[in-house]
Amino acid sequence: MTPARQHNWHQARKGIKRHWQLYLLLILPVAWLIVFKYAPMFGLQIAFKDYMMREGFFGSPWVGLKHFKSFMSSYYFPRLIGNTVGVSLYNLIAGFFPPILLAIALNECRMRFFKKSIQMITYAPYFLSTVVVVSILIQVLSLNGVVNTIITALGGSPISFISDPTLFKSLYVWSDIWQKTGYNSIMYIAALAAVNPEMLEAAEIDGANIWQRIWYVDIPSILPTAIIMFIVNTASALNVGFEKVYLMQNPLNMSASDVISTYTYRMGLVDMNYSLATAVNLFQSVISFVFMLTVNRIARKLSDISLW
Numbered sequence: 001m002t003p004a005r006q007h008n009w010h011q012a013r014k015g016i017k018r019h020w021q022l023y024l025l026l027i028l029p030v031a032w033l034i035v036f037k038y039a040p041m042f043g044l045q046i047a048f049k050d051y052m053m054r055e056g057f058f059g060s061p062w063v064g065l066k067h068f069k070s071f072m073s074s075y076y077f078p079r080l081i082g083n084t085v086g087v088s089l090y091n092l093i094a095g096f097f098p099p100i101l102l103a104i105a106l107n108e109c110r111m112r113f114f115k116k117s118i119q120m121i122t123y124a125p126y127f128l129s130t131v132v133v134v135s136i137l138i139q140v141l142s143l144n145g146v147v148n149t150i151i152t153a154l155g156g157s158p159i160s161f162i163s164d165p166t167l168f169k170s171l172y173v174w175s176d177i178w179q180k181t182g183y184n185s186i187m188y189i190a191a192l193a194a195v196n197p198e199m200l201e202a203a204e205i206d207g208a209n210i211w212q213r214i215w216y217v218d219i220p221s222i223l224p225t226a227i228i229m230f231i232v233n234t235a236s237a238l239n240v241g242f243e244k245v246y247l248m249q250n251p252l253n254m255s256a257s258d259v260i261s262t263y264t265y266r267m268g269l270v271d272m273n274y275s276l277a278t279a280v281n282l283f284q285s286v287i288s289f290v291f292m293l294t295v296n297r298i299a300r301k302l303s304d305i306s307l308w
Helices: 003-018 020-048 066-072 077-094 097-108 112-127 130-141 146-153 165-193 197-205 210-235 242-248 260-270 274-303
Strands: none
Touching: 003 020, 020 066, 020 274, 066 274, 077 165, 077 210, 077 260, 097 112, 097 165, 097 210, 112 165, 130 146, 130 165, 130 242, 165 210, 165 242, 197 210, 210 274, 242 260, 260 274
């Protein structure tokens, strides 16, 4: 071992000995990460095999990229990609600004009781389960629901919101924004709390009004956080939530609601084609990873802010 490596190893040992309590706290999270995130990756090999349960992982024959080719040449491939990308980009773009606007509005609010009340009201939907959210959505938008009752009272005809394929993406995205905007604003509220008060005081002395303070002080202060959050969100852009899509899905809106995650469910758990399901899921993960790398590189070139 070279002297430099010996020195680094010695410094690392001293750091571990000095802060052993912190390293002790890391044991359980690291163990969870290994057991539930890295260990299951061993099963990814069945994406390249014709997996048979009686033969196991090692006995099943290798078939290379057969299942990937089968998926990409299937009838469902264009529809699945179009629906998944459509919902993902819609959700990514439409859901990016509401948390920022809410955080800025709460930051400028000087009435403490009103501010805390709005925070509680906007945070509450996040803690509802997906089943409850979809149930509320179906009840409100059903043919006999509140919305159609109002439409009928105004002389209109009832609209089948849940069964209309053209409305599926909007229903999915805006209900998701309603549920998560309050919670997602926490990061931006924390970033605004770290703004140097002297900057705000200097802006007020210079005669800046509230809109100018927001534009020239608040937004530049939260911009790094916003860019990092956007990059992180792109990593899961194609991982459209299975539970919510599956609960909102029905035969009438299948043309718009069938995404990669629901197709994987059908192939894997319904048809028991585990190899194809794993290949599709791996394909989705790789594309998401490449997408995140691309956005991270673009952000680094444009703003010098990136994850790495």
